[in-house]
Amino acid sequence: MRNARFAVFGLVAVFGLAAPPLSARADDVADGQKLALDRAKGNCLACHTLKGGDAPSSVGRELADMKRRFPRRADLVEILTDEAMRNPLAPMPRFGRNHVLTPAEIEEIIDFLYTL
Amino acid sequence: MMRKIVLAAALAIFSLPALAATQGEAEAALEAAQAAEAQALAAKAAWTPTEAALKKAGAALEAGEWDEAKAQADAALALARLSLEQASEQKTLWRNAVFR
Amino acid sequence: MITTKPRHARAILRIAACVLLLAAPARASEASADKPNPEMDRKAFQAFFFAKFPRVAKDEFGNGPYAVNEGVRKQWKEIMEFPPYEFALDDGKAEWVKPFANGKHYADCFDNKGEGVRQTYPRFIRETGQVETLEGAINRCRVENGEKPLEPMTGLMASLTAVMAESSQGKPFAITIPDDPRALNAYERGKEFFYTRKGQLGVSCASCHMSPAGERMRGDILAPALGILAAMPIYRSDWGAMGTTIRRISTCSSQTRAVPLAADDEDYRNLEYFLSYMSNGIPIVGPGTRP
Numbered sequence: 001m002r003n004a005r006f007a008v009f010g011l012v013a014v015f016g017l018a019a020p021p022l023s024a025r026a027d028d029v030a031d032g033q034k035l036a037l038d039r040a041k042g043n044c045l046a047c048h049t050l051k052g053g054d055a056p057s058s059v060g061r062e063l064a065d066m067k068r069r070f071p072r073r074a075d076l077v078e079i080l081t082d083e084a085m086r087n088p089l090a091p092m093p094r095f096g097r098n099h100v101l102t103p104a105e106i107e108e109i110i111d112f113l114y115t116l
Numbered sequence: 117m118m119r120k121i122v123l124a125a126a127l128a129i130f131s132l133p134a135l136a137a138t139q140g141e142a143e144a145a146l147e148a149a150q151a152a153e154a155q156a157l158a159a160k161a162a163w164t165p166t167e168a169a170l171k172k173a174g175a176a177l178e179a180g181e182w183d184e185a186k187a188q189a190d191a192a193l194a195l196a197r198l199s200l201e202q203a204s205e206q207k208t209l210w211r212n213a214v215f216r
Numbered sequence: 217m218i219t220t221k222p223r224h225a226r227a228i229l230r231i232a233a234c235v236l237l238l239a240a241p242a243r244a245s246e247a248s249a250d251k252p253n254p255e256m257d258r259k260a261f262q263a264f265f266f267a268k269f270p271r272v273a274k275d276e277f278g279n280g281p282y283a284v285n286e287g288v289r290k291q292w293k294e295i296m297e298f299p300p301y302e303f304a305l306d307d308g309k310a311e312w313v314k315p316f317a318n319g320k321h322y323a324d325c326f327d328n329k330g331e332g333v334r335q336t337y338p339r340f341i342r343e344t345g346q347v348e349t350l351e352g353a354i355n356r357c358r359v360e361n362g363e364k365p366l367e368p369m370t371g372l373m374a375s376l377t378a379v380m381a382e383s384s385q386g387k388p389f390a391i392t393i394p395d396d397p398r399a400l401n402a403y404e405r406g407k408e409f410f411y412t413r414k415g416q417l418g419v420s421c422a423s424c425h426m427s428p429a430g431e432r433m434r435g436d437i438l439a440p441a442l443g444i445l446a447a448m449p450i451y452r453s454d455w456g457a458m459g460t461t462i463r464r465i466s467t468c469s470s471q472t473r474a475v476p477l478a479a480d481d482e483d484y485r486n487l488e489y490f491l492s493y494m495s496n497g498i499p500i501v502g503p504g505t506r507p
Contacts, residue, residue: 046433058431059438084418088212091428094418098198160483162475163416195416202418210411215264215426
């Protein structure tokens, strides 16, 4: 009985320490914003306007009202990973597919986009 | 028995960073990346970030930083392969982009 | 065994005939899709842009961003009171009349002494089976007369092409594709290049210069692909210098995070051949100026 309790405690400790803390959300949004505005990374302002941005770009649609327009988070993941696959005419760079952004960076950018 | 399994798992997880690259591994990774990039250049499909990663890998190798060298070389290899795949897929896919 | 009543048989035959008639044209166009049809492509290409920019006169397309955006057009008109490429024209005219060491001149290499011919370049050269750009022709002229080739992106090469462009102002692009399978292939490879996604960004020329033409990318207006070479060579503020077509194409490669090809690479020459043919009928406006 004591061994079982120790085992459960040990496993929870090990995997608990490995799991991301819940309080990262605010950090994720801030990191996502940095990535979005970074010219070497998302460089979103090259083609989109968004709140907090200073460029009048009009190649893509304004990034606003995102929660209502993209209720399925998976859609945004696809768009940022490889929109060209879904739409051969898309000017959208193949961020995820071509390793401009990592999957984790895409998640952070989406966290930021959902605040717009 | 259970105690041993839990301890082993904890040791495994916390000892991962200690699995460092050797000089041989770093050199092999750089060679593989350079070979793939040579193919990409021959196919006129090479990407500038691949070249940048190869440079960093070479510099890290010179400096004896095997982990960094291997990481950069692995990244370069991935980029080179992606560039070749894009070029090969686009050989047929380009027609889908012609406006209607 | 089900037997078909006579009126059912007639209906089935009618339906079968309709299906065959509808399918036949599709099969015919599949067969012709294998053989490039540059004239059909050009008409569709130009129709796309005339529909997209109905208030832009055909003759204006060579002015790129300035043709499709009133705001930047105003700034451009102000700049053009003192064109920044004047120095290049002066240098080019001085160079043009200097004889080579063997006594020959540039004028000896070109039709009509090189005056009013720019709009016919690039050309397909049967002897080499390759597309030759204006810069290629200038360098071939030099080499055939014992001179070293010029660096093709800027400097003296840009000055010479500026002079040739100026002498062709107002003349519409008149690119020919001879009835030679190699020429048709060069055209088709140029078309393929235009639509192929490249670089780590994975975008093509078409990605930005077809549907998004006229839109803003930060401070810049994306030029329509139609007429995009008519103002070459350009003085580009971003460079603080002149640049030829190949300089701009090469820069674009880098901007999409693709390793640029050699300046005289066949792919770039074929791309220029395709783009220029698409602009047949659009007048030369070069040399030009861009942000």
